Amino acid sequence: MDADLRSGKLVKWKDDRGFGFIQPNDGGKEVFLHISELKDSVRRPRLNDTIYYYCVINSDGKTRAVNAFIQGVRKRSQPPLEKPKSSGRRGSKRSTILLLAKLLLLLCLPLAGAAHFSWITGNVWPLLLYPVMSVFTYVLYADDKIRAKQKVWRTSEQTLHVCELVGGWPGGYVAQQLLRHKSLKRSYQFEFWLIVVIHQVAWLIWLVFGPTLIA
The missing domain is CATH 2.40.50.140 (Nucleic acid-binding proteins)
Structure with missing residues (x-):
């Protein structure tokens, strides 16, 4: 809930x-x-x-x-609406563990590919982009959700997708799960998971053919 x-x-x-x-x-x-x-x-x-x-x-x-x-038509005698009771710390801890497990599973191939790329070429930028862009993308998601509630100018979906494409998709995934933002919009989810697939396929190609091309 x-x-x-x-x-x-x-x-x-x-x-x-x-x-x-x-x-x-x-x-x-x-x-x-x-x-x-x-x-x-x-x-x-x-x-x-x-x-x-x-x-x-x-x-x-x-x-x-x-x-x-x-809005505006609640009974005056009613107390403030309370949040639904959560399932407690155990349920929250279980959800966090499940989220981390899913994230690590999604990151297995990209991190392996980025680490291998850095080892072969000496270029560490791919390894740095994932954490840096993930934090940046998460902040953009959080800011956009606040702006949506305030009904003010918002960050465009194209900007969010560009950040995800550059390496921020892990942060976007965490934000979707924790903030419940952009997680129900089908068109957005299609483009988001397409970006995730692109990263997976790109690193798979590198792991299979990259070293041969360099040699």
């Missing part, structure tokens, strides 16, 4: 069936909303309402809103 309070516009609503879809303000695909999750609203939702909510992902991979409320 995502513990960050999100917001978006209600772009679809079937009042007779009691459900609709929210378009998140920070981008990504629409989020399902059921009327039962609007427990403290003084009226039923309407199109273009601003909805605040938390996210959960169903077993089928679809995202839905929980603990939601409509």
Whole structure:
């Protein structure tokens, strides 16, 4: 369960069936909303309402809103909306370990290729680019998420992808998982994983054919 309070516009609503879809303000695909999750609203939702909510992902991979409320129409007697209870330190530690394991798996080939390249050529730039650009890209993601919430000028997706291509994709991956930013937008995810594949294939080619070409 995502513990960050999100917001978006209600772009679809079937009042007779009691459900609709929210378009998140920070981008990504629409989020399902059921009327039962609007427990403290003084009226039923309407199109273009601003909805605040938390996210959960169903077993089928679809995202839905929980603990939601409509901006400006909450009951005055209601206490402030609380964040959903987390699964505790054990669940957080397990998620961190799983994230690190996935990241290391993705980095196996690029780091092996970059280390081999540095050993053969004496050029350490590929090894340096990954950590430096990853930190820079993570900061860009974090800044862009803040800007999205503030509804001010944002970093373009092209800029983020260029940073990922230059070597910052590990930082982008970590930011997507920890900050929940750009992780639900399919078009962005397609381009991001294409960049990851390019890095994997490029280093695989180097490991197989690079030393022969230099010799």
